[in-house]
Structure formats: C-alpha cells, structure tokens
Amino acid sequence: MEDHPNVPSSPRLKAMNLNPDSQDPGFGSPPVPADFSIPPRPQANPIHEKKGHIAPTPLEVLTDVESRLASAEELVARHTIPARPAILAEENPGLDDRILEHLKSSGTWPLYRHQARSIDRTLAGEDVVIASSTASGKTLCCTLPVIDAMLRDPGAHALLLYPTKALSQDQHRHLRGLIDGMGLDIETGIYDGDTEPTMRRRLRRSGKIILTNPDMLHASVLPNHGGWGAFFGNLRYVVIDEVHTLRGIFGSHVSAVLRRLRRICQHHGSDPLFIAASATIRNPGEHVERLIGREVTVVEDDGSPRGHKEVVLWNPPVVERNDGTLTRRGPTSVAVRLLPELVRRGLRTICFARTRNSVELILRYIRERSKGSTDREEVAGMIEPYRAGYLPTERRRIESSLFDGRLGGVVSTSALEVGIDVGGLDGCIIVGWPGSVCSFMQQAGRAGRRHGESLVFMIAGHDPIDQWFVRHPESLFGSSPENAVIETDNPYIVARHLICAAYELPISKEDTELLGEEVIAMCTVLQEEKRLREAGGAWYLAREEYPASQVKLRTASEENFTILELGSETIIGELDYVAAMLSLYEGAIYIHRTETFIVEEMDHVNCLVKIRKTKTGYYTQVLTQKRVTVTEEWSTREVSGARARLAEVDVRTRMTGFKKVRFHSTENVGYGEVNLPPLELDTVSHEIALDKETVRRSENFGTAFLRSGMHGVARLFRDFLAIRAMCDPGDIDHYVDDNLIHIFDLYPGGIGYSELGYEQHDEILKDVLEAVEDCPCKAGCPSCVLPGASRLESSLESEVMEYPYPKEATRWLLHHLLGLQEYKPNLGGVPAPVEVPLDLPLPILDERVERKIRKVARAIGGKGR
C-alpha cells in the first residue's frame, strides 16, 4: 500500500526541455575548486532529454554519473540489492468476510506471508511486533485487525500512535481509503496539536479510531481520561508504528507513557492488545517488551517483493592542502554536484543530510553554483529543503509538491526518514553516515519501487564511523546488527511520569504491578519533596498543577524558544532551551532556508529570539568551558594503566564567547562575547583516571603529549561507544581534565550509555586502537584522532590543538590502557594539520539542536565482521 505509481520523469522537467548539448554539463561551475578532478565528458552522451526522448533508467544514469563525477578510488563499493518476488501467504487469517472481499477486489490479495502471520497472531490475542523492511505492507498488519474488531463489535475503539504528526496525516489517508473502500461507517480522526477544538470534542465523544502521537497522548489525552471514558473503557488495540524510533530518551519517556496508558485502561475496564511495527532491527521483541512491559510475539520473515536497487558507497577524494598535508574532501561537496545532476536527469531524488545546517548549506551551494545558467537555475529551483524546524504548513506544501512531481528533489534532515510517504522515489543521496544501519536502510528505502530500479548513494564523511563503514561495507547488507536501547529506570524520567500519573489517578499499592515495585518508595520521596501528598494510603499531587504540560518527551529541557524575524515580524521556527542557549546568542548567525540572520536580541523572559536578515560571509560557533564534579560513585575497578569509575556527575558548561568562522575556508575571522548563565547537567559518567605510572612514563614526551593522547582516546571512545550503545555519538560527550577522561551521557540522569562504556571499557578501547591503526594517515587526521568537521570542540586548549603528533600520542596511551607492550612513539616527520579540514561547515552545536529536537537516538550495530 506504500506503493505509488511512479513518475519516471516529472511533467515539468520534461517541459523544461533542458538542453544536454550545451557546453556546460551542469557542474564544474566556478564554486567547485579546481583540484576536484572532473573526468572529461564522454564523447557521446547517451542521456538526451529532449522532448520525445525516453527518460533514462536509473541504472543508465548511474553509469553515466559514475564515469563523469567520480574517480575510481572514490567509488569504494557498489552493492546490488536484487529484485525479489513476493512470498505469499498459504493460509489466510480469519478476518471478517467484508475485509477479505475488499482485499480481493482492490488487488491486495493474497496477503504476504508475514502479513498473514502477524494478523493471525493478533487475532489470537497476542501482543505482536512486526519487523520488516520499508514498504513491506506493515500498515495492513496494524489496520486490518483494528477494522475487524470494529466489524465484530461496534463499540470497539483503537488508538494508533505515530512518532510524527506528518506520519499520522499520511496514515490517516490510507486508513480512510481502506474504510471508505469497504463502504464502512467508522469514525476516525487525527487528534494532535493541529486539531480544531470542535473536532477534538467530536473525537472524544464518538471517535472510534484515534490517530495521535505519544506526545499528545501524554500531554492531553491521558490527563483528561475522564472525558475519554467510552474510549478507554472499550479500547481494543493500541498500534505503535515505527516503534524502533522510540528509543533513547524519547523511547524511555514513551515507555513510561505506555505504562500510564495501561493503568488508565485498567481503570476504565479495558486491556488493549498492542500491535507494533518496526524497521528491521536485531531486537524488536526485546525492545517492544521493555517498551510496553509485556511479552510480545515477533513476526520477522519479510515476504514483500522489491525492485532492483543499486547502492554506491562513495568516499570523497583525498586532496592536498596548501600546507602540504592531505585531507579528505567533505561529503557535501559531492552532494551539491550529484543532486542537481540526478534531478536534471529526471530522477526524483531525496538527499539526506545529518544536520539542519548542512541541509541549508547544501541548498545554498546548489543555488550559488547554478547562477548564470538558466537551465541550472531551473534545476536548482526544483530542489527544496525539508526539515523539522519548519512550520507544518510549510512542510505539507513541500511534501505534496514532491509527491505530485512539481519538485524534483528535496534535501532533508532525517525528518523524512521515518515513514512519511512520498511515493517510490528514484534516487536517494545520503550525505555522511546517518548514524545507524537502521537509519541507513530507512533512508535508502525512501528510494525504490516494487518494480524497476532505484539508486542509493552513501557519501562518507570524515568521521571514524563513516570511514569504518567504508572499510567494512559488508556490515551494511548482512542481518541487522542493531539494538534499540531504552532506559526504564532513569529517575528524572520515572519521577516526572509518576507525578503525571498521580494527576490522572491517585497512586496506590495496586500500581506496583504496572509502575514497578519501587513505586511506593518513590512516592514517599516525592512526598518529602512536596510534590505528592499521601492521604489515606494513596498519593495525590501536593498542589494544583497540570504536570504533563511541564514534561516533554523528546527534549531534555522543557522550554522552547520562538524565533522571530524582525522586519517581516514573522515567526520562522522554534528551538528547545538547551539548543537555543548553545546556538543563539546576541551576535550569533542563524541559518534558515539558505539565508543568514543575525541574532539581535534574546528575550529570556518570553523565550523569544529576535533575528534580522543579514548577509555575512561567516557563521558563528560558541566557545565553552566545562567542569565535571563527581557527586556519587557507583562502582569502580582497576583497569590497566588507570582506574575506571562509574559515577554520577555534575557537568557545568560555561559559554565564554563565540568565534566567527568564514564559510568555505573555515578560517577564523573574529570573536564575540556571550553573557549567559552556565548550563548545568546532572548525568552519569564513565571516568578513566590514569594512574601515576602512566602519567610518569608520559613525561618523557612532554605534557602536551599526554593530553593530546587523552583527547584522542576520549574522542574515539565516544564514537565507538556510540556504535555499541546504538546511539548518535552526539548523545554522549567527553571531556578531559588533569589525568581524567570523562565520557558522559548528554541527558539528565543518563540513558545507560556510559554504563555500557564502563562495562565494555576494554572492548571499546580495542576498537579504538584498530581504528587508529587502520587509518591511512601518518600523524593524525579527523578520520581518527583529530576533531572532525562534525565534532568540532570549542574548548580545546591551543597546546593540544597544535600538538604535532596526536596519533602517536593516542597510540601510546592506548597501548598502556590495553596493557600492551609499551609503544615507541615516532615524534618526527610531517606534523598533523592544525586546522579543521576543508569542508562545508557542519557545526557540532547545531547537531545538538537537531538531536534535542528529534531525540531519536541513533543506533549502530556491532562490528559485523
């Protein structure tokens, strides 16, 4: 049902009648540096898109693009995912005849094997998670049992949860199509922040199937369950779509919300079954069991058919810098040439970038490069950005334009990765490792149709993880190595939801079954802190409040800043508190839709940021200082060369100023002052305290040697912990002071990542050593020990930044920490580059913005070798 008739070449593109014989092929215009080698155009270009010519197939485009845009060393791997026929169900589930009739008449018959099995288990009364690929028909597994229940019992109700509003819109269309197609009269509707009050009242009163998101369930539906009596009293099914995205901080919150949901259902006399749909991950069953707190049946054997897909791993070329050192060109430099080229050839393409800023920058560079050529400008005009920061109406317009072919390409952050149905696109460009195999597959799955070909380009970045996957492409295509991780014991999360639960119904001893054995002990603490009050053996809120409004599921902070453009006086977006503090300050440059704005005023009282459009040649980056204080040690043990410690810590980040960095060259062009209170984070840290012997031995090589090594180890430890903890490296932070390396979770209370680091200390260090030794560089580079473009550190002392042999220092320290024979560092030869590499800027702080907004912790699996 996700399949849509594909538009091989949009009508507008054809009407444009681009002239392929013009001298300029559409790339190689001035902004591309001369040292980016462009192979000569083939003598006869087979791809002519004149009126009347047949549009080229994706594979034809690929052959041409490869030969013209890339050198052989850049194309490190090409993998074919062959077309696969459907595996159909042998026996069909016992659905109501009217449903079966409809499926037959609408051509959705017979069901695939995995669909039939999933529906069968659901009808047998089991909680089910169905884990299969994008576009494998998971939706039917969820909706058919729901409709079946309505046909058997007109009083039945169902709740459908989607991680985003956009996805509920899309799924509601599908659901309505199904219900109307069967000629049934079932009242359905989306209940979210955009729903009008009259519609809300109607849905509360008579809605049978409600589509919403976990945030709305938490903040609006559950606290007012009294007004939803009929709904909760007869709730038969709870459907959770894209359940693998409910991980990390968001997933941990949602697990608490679902426990509240089950408690409310119990109160109203229902006990709904859960149907969850997941992308292919390694632990769908375990994940959903932790999420809902009950055992589930897992259905995995994907029986859906798929078309031919070519996946190309593209490693941008190594180029020589002015100072003679080598560096790898950034992935965006490839994307800004590749995307317009694919669009020009009529391939509807989605390009995923990791950060909001890189989306804006890719667009900006494409526009810049198209200047002076009408054709190229027209192509550039068919490419638009799409990101989470946009207002809903803006997003919907872009979605529908892409859907109907008015747009040829979009550049997106991962907002479009999950579910949103833009039909089978022809091409997908992934700029930089998207954080996990799961994300990679989801993004790659946006391109592809059941029949015919599609192309996926994965362009590697500098980061060690990107480079690791380039060296191990086999790990992308085997069985999924990834686990979704949630923490159900984070006290910040549990305490907040306990207060929300007390608002919904007083908490009593009967709640231990759903809310945990410790619930009464926790209530007692909350009472001491004057948040709850005990009366007659039950716990109530101690004061009049609406606690759910203060608890946000996706962000660590609870307030948002609104961004107001002066001059036009329009609101152009929102940022959460922490992200705003780190990226918006007076004098900061804010990039929105390829335009630059300067922050004129931060109104902390009203949480308003006032910005004004301005033309600048630079962007800004905040400089910070950290202080880490241990508040309580949980566990400690000797490891070789150091003492490892797992502890609760307070991290205080002070913003000392900001620097201005020139676009393109990343040259530092000035500083500014920031006057803000420090940010405080209370979290869990894995601490590596170097022992005296290690420190003493390092003294032979000078103090900067050890500190440089510690930074190298810390940086890489974080990256490889992220692979094992299956999260975004940006969810973990690191800091070095004195003889201590701190690796800590970037969430209040911790999400369990540093605990994993503490447990797997040695294994992770082995990964790190391998990465350092595998890296082809000599003295150190951003693909191993140096801060990379996406992990710029603002607080590095210059002695460390300028230390010429970071790779040797890191290797030496790793040998100590792994108890290996002492490594003899080679402190001579060509020094490591001092500056950050050539790249379009991808400031780390904006990644935090992204992360805080989306809170979808990314996952990368085991080593898969």
Next chain:
Amino acid sequence: MKSGACRIRRALKKQVERTGRRQPTPTIPIDVEEDIVGAVSAEVLQATPEDVLFLDLETTGLRAERSLAAMIGFLYRRGEVLHLSQWYSGDAPSEGVQLRRLIDIQAQFREIVTYNGDGFDLPFLRQRYRWHRLPSDCTLISNDLLPQIRKRYRREWPDCRLVTAEERLLGLPRCDDDVPGSEAPLRFQDLREGAPLSVIEPIYLHNRRDLISLVGLRFMLREGMLCG
C-alpha cells in the same frame, strides 16, 4: 548503589536548589458538625426514622472527572436533634479522606434522601469514588424527591427547583443573603486562590437550608399531605 528512589531524591534536590521550591496550595480543614434543635416541628422529627440520610453536595463544577465534591453536606436524626455535617475538601487528597469517612457513615443508614440525587449527586459521588479508586457501590435505597415533586407540580409551577418547592410547600422564602447553588464553584475557586473564608460562608448556609428542607419535603410526600 543505584536505587531508583534514592536517585530521585538527589535529582529532585538538585532541581529544587535550582528552581526554588514553590509553596503548595494551602488546604484549610473547615468541617462543620452541629446538632440542630427546633429546625423542624416535633411531628416531622418523630416521623423521620434514624436510618435516613439526607445528602446534598456542593461541587467545584458539573463534570465529575474534573471537579471536586468540595462540600459534602448531610443530615440525619439523632434522638431529638438533627445532626448536620458539612465536610469541606479543598483538593483531591482531602476529598479522598472525606470520601473514605463517608463510606463509614453510609454504612449506618438504609435510605438516602436527595433532591435530584439520581441525576447529579449520586453519580457525581460514584465517579469521584471511582477516581479515588475506592469502592463506589452505594447500597442505600435512593429516595430522590425531585421526580416526585415534578410529577405532581410540573404543570402548576414555573419550575421544580428546590427553592420553589420550599417556598410553595414549606412556606420558607429564601433570605436575601442566600446565594444560588450555581455560584458555589466560583466561590470555592476564590477560596483556593486565597480569598478569605467568608467567601464560602453563604454556601454553608445555603447547603444547611437545603438539607433541612429535604427533611420537611420528605415528610410531606410520605404523609400524602400534598394533595394536588
């Protein structure tokens, strides 16, 4: 080392240190217990069995799922006097306490007399009991006077409100200082937001009069003195 409760305590302490503790809403226990002498005639008093409970709620709103039974007023005969109880709840926890006490009181009676209790007071109470996760089944025989009055006087009177019945049947005009019951929610709200206790005094009086009227009306209906 990693007890959830222990971690919550530390986490909360930190939060409190940062944000400053907010004061919880004060709750004022203002319960009335009073033996009333001479409010009804000896004949009426004698005709009122001791196992009959007269009940009238004053609530903070009409929808039980988001309102409190802010005042539970009830009356019963104890020997030669009528005993009046008016229990106030300023918030959910105290309401929970009062509802628990009411369970014990109810156990001593056989019949419950209300005015529109079947339509409002009893379902409201039931819902509040359910919200507090307390047993909500009331075993008393409900004697709702409103339907009986309505049946006889619907055509004759402009309306069948309790005030009207009092005036026409008991000859009790309301005093000038009486407030309509519909004002109760606002006055309770004012009190919770810091207004002096005097704002709810009229509600106490209103509730008291209603309950006494119920005794008289029940008597007249039983004795068949209301020949129309």
